[in-house]
Structure formats: structure tokens, C-alpha cells
Amino acid sequence: MYNFNLSVLLSGQYHDWLVAGLLLSIKLALLTLIFSLPMALLIAVLRLSPVSIFRAAAIAYVESIRNVPLLAHMLFWYFGAPEILPEPVKAWLYERNVEAASSVIALVLYTSAYMAEDIRSGIRSIPKEQMEAGRALGFGFLDTMRLVILPQSLRLTIPPLISQMLNLWKNTSIAMVIGVGEMMYQAQQVESASFRSYEAFSFATAAYLSISLLITLLSSWYQQRYPVRSA
Amino acid sequence: MFDILKNFGVFYLIGQYPHGPLGGLALTLILAALALLFALPVGLLLAMCRISPFPMLRLPVTGLIYVIRGTPLLMVIFWAYFLLPTLTGHKTDQFSTMLAALVIFDGAYLSEIIRAGIEGLPRGQMESARSLGFSYLQSMVLVVLPQALRNMLPSLVNQFISSVKETSLGYIISLSEVSFVAGQISTQLMTKPAEIYLLLGLTYFVMCFGLSRFAFWLERQLAVRSVKV
Numbered sequence: 001m002y003n004f005n006l007s008v009l010l011s012g013q014y015h016d017w018l019v020a021g022l023l024l025s026i027k028l029a030l031l032t033l034i035f036s037l038p039m040a041l042l043i044a045v046l047r048l049s050p051v052s053i054f055r056a057a058a059i060a061y062v063e064s065i066r067n068v069p070l071l072a073h074m075l076f077w078y079f080g081a082p083e084i085l086p087e088p089v090k091a092w093l094y095e096r097n098v099e100a101a102s103s104v105i106a107l108v109l110y111t112s113a114y115m116a117e118d119i120r121s122g123i124r125s126i127p128k129e130q131m132e133a134g135r136a137l138g139f140g141f142l143d144t145m146r147l148v149i150l151p152q153s154l155r156l157t158i159p160p161l162i163s164q165m166l167n168l169w170k171n172t173s174i175a176m177v178i179g180v181g182e183m184m185y186q187a188q189q190v191e192s193a194s195f196r197s198y199e200a201f202s203f204a205t206a207a208y209l210s211i212s213l214l215i216t217l218l219s220s221w222y223q224q225r226y227p228v229r230s231a
Numbered sequence: 232m233f234d235i236l237k238n239f240g241v242f243y244l245i246g247q248y249p250h251g252p253l254g255g256l257a258l259t260l261i262l263a264a265l266a267l268l269f270a271l272p273v274g275l276l277l278a279m280c281r282i283s284p285f286p287m288l289r290l291p292v293t294g295l296i297y298v299i300r301g302t303p304l305l306m307v308i309f310w311a312y313f314l315l316p317t318l319t320g321h322k323t324d325q326f327s328t329m330l331a332a333l334v335i336f337d338g339a340y341l342s343e344i345i346r347a348g349i350e351g352l353p354r355g356q357m358e359s360a361r362s363l364g365f366s367y368l369q370s371m372v373l374v375v376l377p378q379a380l381r382n383m384l385p386s387l388v389n390q391f392i393s394s395v396k397e398t399s400l401g402y403i404i405s406l407s408e409v410s411f412v413a414g415q416i417s418t419q420l421m422t423k424p425a426e427i428y429l430l431l432g433l434t435y436f437v438m439c440f441g442l443s444r445f446a447f448w449l450e451r452q453l454a455v456r457s458v459k460v
Contacts, residue, residue, distance in 0.1 A: 063440060064436060066439075067392075067435060067436045067438075067439035067440045067443065068396075068432045068436050068439070069395075069396035069397070069399040069400075069435055070396075071399040071400060071402055071410055072399060072410060072428065072431050072432045072435055073432070075410065075414070075431070076425070076428035076429065076431075076432060079417060079424040079425075079428060080424045080425035080426075080427070080428040080429065081425060083424050083425050084425050170301075170302070170303040170304075171303070173303035173305045173306065174303075174305065174400070176305070176403070177402060177403060184305055184306070187309075188309075197313045198313070201309055201310060201313065204306060205302055205306055205310075208301065208302050208303060208306060209298060209301045209302060212300075212301030212302070213301060216297075216301070
């Protein structure tokens with residue numbers, strides 16, 4: 001019978017590795033969230049803009065990103081993209097934490113494409129008379145969006161955005177493929193250094209689950225506190 | 232990019248087959264299709280438990296689904312990787328490991344789709360079947376499920392798209408599906424990673440975008456038909 005040794009997880013070197021991994025995972029998720037929200041908003045507005053070139057560009061962006069797995073994005077941004085850059089930029093990049101940077105780029109692009117769709121469907125649920133009335137009052141497209149449409153669509157948009165946050169949290173694990181020392185990577189490191197596979201993966205599972213649970217609770221709290229108003 | 236395709240095109244499509252194990256794009260598609268095929272009955276069973284009137288069935292399954300949906304697929308793959316050999320007693324190959332992980336993971340997600348499909352039907356369907364003398368199971372199998380499954384077809388195609396994308400994670404346990412094969416080609420050539428990974432992205436795009444258009448078309452077809460009824 002396998003001897004499950006909890007003390008490995010509670011203190012010592014392996015404990016430190018795992019905690020460092022968890023902290024880096026959280027950092028990756030937060031950093032991605034900060035960058036992808038404004039980007040998603042921009043893409044959503046472009047997709048609904050009256051200019052057809054902007055619309056086409058936004059559709060191309062969303063479709064090309066969403067139909068390719070995150071792993072392929074990560075591989076491209078880590079192995080592929082730096083090769084195109086000129087030599088000095090490459091050298092500068094490799095002196096720094098190029099793994100983490102590529103994983104954040106891949107995560108931001110991927111997450112923002114999904115979030116843009118959620119924001120767009122929130123905006124589309126607002127009756128189009130709101131836009132027409134705003135425009136008739138003399139506001140421009142962007143001003144109507146900012147002052148009239150977006151504040152109203154917020155209640156509808158936040159819950160799906162929170163569930164995208166949950167996906168983002170789970171997606172950070174894929175960064176291990178390119179060697180970012182996040183939760184899953186550290187769990188594997190602990191496993192190969194100590195052969196304590198069950199302990200290491202239990203820690204990682206518990207960590208992922210507890211943050212996922214927090215995000216789920218946040219979502220249900222929000223939906224209770226700010227329910228969607230029916231017109 | 233054309234040079235790469237000329238030299239490695241066959242390897243990219245089918246791996247080392249017929250001189251070795253099947254791999255590449257063919258393996259990706261087979262894996263995704265098998266995963267969906269096996270995940271469907273699992274998802275159906277989980278969904279039945281999830282909406283069953285017995286708390287004995289409902290509560291543990293609800294818990295299980297929450298746990299699976301709260302963990303990354305990578306975690307499930309690692310558990311399968313370490314648990315399966317212990318449970319079955321002999322070494323499991325990468326394909327079975329990945330398939331098992333995908334069936335469990337997709338089963339949990341499918342069960343939510345199926346549950347939504349069943350709960351989307353008017354309650355009157357179940358009630359009238361029951362009042363005609365059918366048992367709970369009979370009314371489920373004969374009346375509710377056929378209607379629910381029809382409405383779910385577009386979601387099932389979307390789930391297949393997710394499956395195709397998820398198989399890429401086989402890369403981590405060195406399963407020779409298309410991402411892993413692309414990695415191998417890139418290591419052999421050394422100098423063209425950008426082109427190879429662009430090609431990889433393009434491959435996934437063609438498959439998944441085609442499928443998503445198909446789902447969209449299916450949705451419209453179904454909408455047209457239900458209006459007539």
C-alpha cells in the first residue's frame with residue numbers, strides 16, 4: 001500500500017517549491033486578466049463598429065484564435081515567434097524570463113478572444129433603440145457605447161466573464177509545456193525529485209480546486225447581489 | 232513552408248505508420264472521435280444521475296462533476312498517467328492514458344450539455360408520458376431523450392471541436408499526435424520553428440473552423456425544422 005506522507009506538503013523544500021508554483025500560477029492569471037480585459041473590450045467594440053473593415057478584422061481575430069488550441073499558441077510564441085525577431089532583441093529577451101512572457105502573451109490573446117465574445121453578446125442584448133436614441137441625441141458611436149450601452153450591459157456581461165476567469169485559471173496550467181515554473185510544473189518537479197507523485201499532485205489538485213471554488217462562489221455572489229433586471 | 236510539407240508532409244499526417252505506430256494528424260482525429268464516442272454514454276449516465284430523484288445518486292455525481300470542472304485537463308491527464316498503471320496492474324500506453332483522461336473530462340462537460348438539453352424540454356413531456364403509464368425510465372428513453380438529443384446536436388459538434396483542441400495536450404505525455412509531431416519536425420529542422428508552428432495552428436484552424444461552421448449550419452437546419460412542427 002502506498003504510504004501517503006502529508007508532512008512533505010506542509011514544510012521543507014518540496015513545500016516551498018509547490019507554494020512558489022501556486023503563487024506564480026496566480027500571478028500569471030492576474031497579469032493575463034489585467035491585459036486581456038481591455039483588449040477584449042476593444043475587440044468587442046470593433047466587432048460591432050459601423051466600419052466594415054474593423055468588423056472583419058475583429059471577426060478574423062476571434063475565429064483564428066479560438067479555433068487553435070492554447071498549446072499551439074504557447075508553442076508558437078515560445079519557440080516560433082522569437083526566431084523572427086532580430087538578433088539583439090532576441091538576446092535581450094533570452095536574458096529575461098522569456099518563458100513567462102511568451103505564456104502571458106499566449107494567454108492574453110486566447111482569453112481576450114473568448115472574453116470579447118462574452119462582452120459582445122452582452123452588448124447585443126441591449127435593445128438597439130438605445131444606440132439609436134444615443135446617436136439621435138448627438139453622441140458619437142464611441143460615446144454612446146461608453147455612456148449608454150456598456151453600463152447597461154455590465155450586469156449581463158460580468159457572470160460569463162467570471163466563468164472565463166475560471167477557464168483562464170485552469171488554462172495557466174498549460175504554461176508548463178514551455179517550462180514556466182507554475183503549479184503543475186512544480187508538482188512534476190517534486191514528483192521527479194522525490195517520487196512522491198500522489199502528494200505532489202494532491203497538492204496541485206487541491207490548489208486548483210480551491211481557487212476554482214472561490215471563483216465559482218464569486219460568480220454566484222454576483223448573480224445574487226446584482227441580478228439581471230428585466231426590462 | 233512548402234519545403235517542410237514536401238519533406239515531412241506524410242510524417243505530419245500519419246506519423247511513422249506503416250513502419251511504426253500511427254501518429255500525426257490521423258491520431259489526433261481518431262483520438263478526438265473515440266473520446267467523444269466513449270464520453271457520450273458516460274455523459275448520459277452522469278446526466279441521468281444528476282437529475283435523478285434519488286439524492287444517493289444525485290449528490291456524489293454533482294460533486295464529481297464540480298471537481299472535474301474545477302481542475303485543468305492537464306491535472307486529469309497526470310492523475311490518469313499515475314493512477315491507471317496502479318489500478319490496472321500493467322503499464323498503460325500514452326494513447327489509452329490520454330483517452331481515459333479525455334473520456335472522464337469530456338464526460339463531465341457533456342453531462343452538463345445533456346442535462347441542459349433535458350431541462351430545456353417542457354415539463355409536460357415527462358408528465359404526459361408518465362400519465363400514459365410509462366415508467367420514469369421508459370418515458371426518459373422513449374420520449375424525453377430523443378427530443379433532447381436532437382436539440383443538442385450543435386452542442387455536440389462544438390464539444391467535438393473542444394475534443395480536437397484538447398488532444399493537443401497529449402504533447403505533454405509524449406503522445407505522438409499532431410502537436411508532438413510538429414515539435415519533432417521542429418527539432419529535426421532546427422531553423423524553422425515559426426513556420427512549423429504556424430502550420431500547426433493553421434491545421435487546427437482548418438479542422439475546428441470547418442466543424443464550427445457545420446455546427447452553425449446544423450443549428451439553422453434544426454431551427455427551420457422545429458418551426459414547421
